[in-house]
Amino acid sequence: MLEISDDEFVAVRDLIRDRFGIWYDDQKRFLLLSRLSTRLAKRGVETYRSYVQFLRYDPKREEEWNDLASVLSNNETYFFRERAQLKALAGSILDEFRARSSRLRLWSAACSSGEEPYSLAITLIETGKIADSMFSIRATDISPRALDLADKAFYRALSFRATEPAMIQRWFRSEGDGFVVDDRVKRLVSFGRLNLLDEPSVAAEGPFDAIFCRNVLIYFDKPTQKRVVESFAKALRPGGYLFLGHAESLFHLTDLYEPVVGPDSIVYRLRTAVPA
Numbered sequence: 001m002l003e004i005s006d007d008e009f010v011a012v013r014d015l016i017r018d019r020f021g022i023w024y025d026d027q028k029r030f031l032l033l034s035r036l037s038t039r040l041a042k043r044g045v046e047t048y049r050s051y052v053q054f055l056r057y058d059p060k061r062e063e064e065w066n067d068l069a070s071v072l073s074n075n076e077t078y079f080f081r082e083r084a085q086l087k088a089l090a091g092s093i094l095d096e097f098r099a100r101s102s103r104l105r106l107w108s109a110a111c112s113s114g115e116e117p118y119s120l121a122i123t124l125i126e127t128g129k130i131a132d133s134m135f136s137i138r139a140t141d142i143s144p145r146a147l148d149l150a151d152k153a154f155y156r157a158l159s160f161r162a163t164e165p166a167m168i169q170r171w172f173r174s175e176g177d178g179f180v181v182d183d184r185v186k187r188l189v190s191f192g193r194l195n196l197l198d199e200p201s202v203a204a205e206g207p208f209d210a211i212f213c214r215n216v217l218i219y220f221d222k223p224t225q226k227r228v229v230e231s232f233a234k235a236l237r238p239g240g241y242l243f244l245g246h247a248e249s250l251f252h253l254t255d256l257y258e259p260v261v262g263p264d265s266i267v268y269r270l271r272t273a274v275p276a
């Protein structure tokens with residue numbers, strides 16, 4: 001693997017943090033280098049010093065940032081992840097939304113290869129409480145590679161590690177060594193590319209009744225986590241919900257939301273008035 005000096009490591013990781021929020025601390029130095037090494041090889045760049053210059057000034061730098069977005073993050077995901085939260089959505093939260101009578105809009109804000117937004121669509125359909133025409137799911141990510149997989153909607157066994165076989169039978173059709181999402185489910189989800197640090201674009205996506213931003217804040221440093229969850233407040237309807245991953249929390253981060261504790265899950269509701 002190519003040598004990197006301490007200064008070069010700091011320069012490249014800060015550029016990445018500023019662009020995507022993803023934070024590589026000193027312990028993740030090796031991980032970052034192994035992810036970057038393929039990019040340097042592809043670009044024919046021979047030193048990290050030149051690569052940093054490339055990312056800063058090269059006319060093709062935006063192309064490189066696009067490609068980097070697909071290699072820098074962990075895209076680990078699967079259907080019906082953190083099922084207790086999905087149950088909370090299908091239960092009292094959905095009842096609350098239906099009382100408002102407007103069309104329901106959900107956002108899977110770091111959707112990876114699509115398992116999360118498709119799970120949301122299936123969960124809502126299966127409640128039998130809401131017509132397809134009364135809800136839609138927006139799904140975004142920074143990784144072009146992950147979004148490409150999401151759009152293909154073809155999945156193999158690993159994606160179904162928490163899915164009951166009956167559910168697979170109902171909502172997927174078998175194809176080769178995997179399964180494709182049923183068209184009824186696919187129609188409910190629209191995919192797009194969005195960087196969570198792009199605050200005007202985040203606000204413009206709204207308004208949503210609920211935002212799912214699960215298992216991504218853990219890769220950000222604290223100031224970026226705060227910035228992102230506070231920008232979600234501008235994309236949520238009053239009283240809207242924010243769902244985070246089980247290893248993530250708003251504790252000591254912001255008081256714009258109040259925790260709503262359910263059986264086996266915590267979700268956050270946007271406060272209508274911020275406490276003094």
Ligand SMILES: C[S@@+](CC[C@H](N)C(=O)[O-])C[C@H]1O[C@@H](n2cnc3c(N)ncnc32)[C@H](O)[C@@H]1O
Nearest residue numbers: 020073076077110112142143195196214215216
């Ligand atoms: C571990 S996956 C989580 C997928 C899904 N939310 C789940 O919980 O199963 C994290 C995703 O966050 C995306 N991501 C990382 N930084 C991002 C950013 N700045 N803007 C948008 N998406 C980002 C990655 O590309 C990756 O697909």
